[in-house]
Amino acid sequence: MRCPYCSSLDTQVKDSRPTEDASSIRRRRVCSDCGGRFTTFERVQLRELTVVKKSGRRVPFDRDKLMRSLEIALRKRPVDPERVERMVNGIVRQLESQGEAEIPSQKIGEMVMDGLKRLDDVAFVRFASVYRDFRDSGDFEALVAELKERDPPDEEPPAPRGKPRLAVAPDV
Numbered sequence: 426m427r428c429p430y431c432s433s434l435d436t437q438v439k440d441s442r443p444t445e446d447a448s449s450i451r452r453r454r455v456c457s458d459c460g461g462r463f464t465t466f467e468r469v470q471l472r473e474l475t476v477v478k479k480s481g482r483r484v485p486f487d488r489d490k491l492m493r494s495l496e497i498a499l500r501k502r503p504v505d506p507e508r509v510e511r512m513v514n515g516i517v518r519q520l521e522s523q524g525e526a527e528i529p530s531q532k533i534g535e536m537v538m539d540g541l542k543r544l545d546d547v548a549f550v551r552f553a554s555v556y557r558d559f560r561d562s563g564d565f566e567a568l569v570a571e572l573k574e575r576d577p578p579d580e581e582p583p584a585p586r587g588k589p590r591l592a593v594a595p596d597v
């Protein structure tokens with residue numbers, strides 16, 4: 426596994442254990458060259474999925490690409506990578522089990538946005554603004570309205586800005 430920091434191929438597994446829901450193996454790795462630490466996940470792939478882009482072009486579903494766009498949206502946000510992993514697992518399982526081999530990219534985008542809404546408001550807005558290709562401020566207002574209607578009224582108010590949200594992940 427190549428080091429994401431210095432691209433060295435000399436990395437070692439330090440720890441290996443199943444994730445909470447036992448759907449993946451989580452490995453902590455350390456780079457022998459730069460000392461960088463990172464985590465990888467090993468999981469089952471049930472079937473091949475094809476994504477149909479807006480242009481009509483068909484490409485194989487690329488989980489790593491999805492993870493990269495999530496990493497960008499979640500950059501410097503206090504979200505446990507295992508929760509992100511679980512969210513993506515859930516999305517992929519849903520796609521795999523619905524029986525359609527071809528999935529519109531729009532559908533995946535909406536599912537990711539639904540998941541991010543529950544994980545982190547900032548990441549949700551970042552992802553949505555890229556994904557929906559905002560053109561005017563009305564788009565942004567609509568998005569914020571979406572965030573507001575998400576919380577049932579009896580729920581606790583969101584944590585103050587800058588403070589990490591709930592540290593314990595709810596069971597999914």
Ligand SMILES: [Zn+2]
Binds near residue numbers: 428457458459
């Ligand atoms: Zn390295």
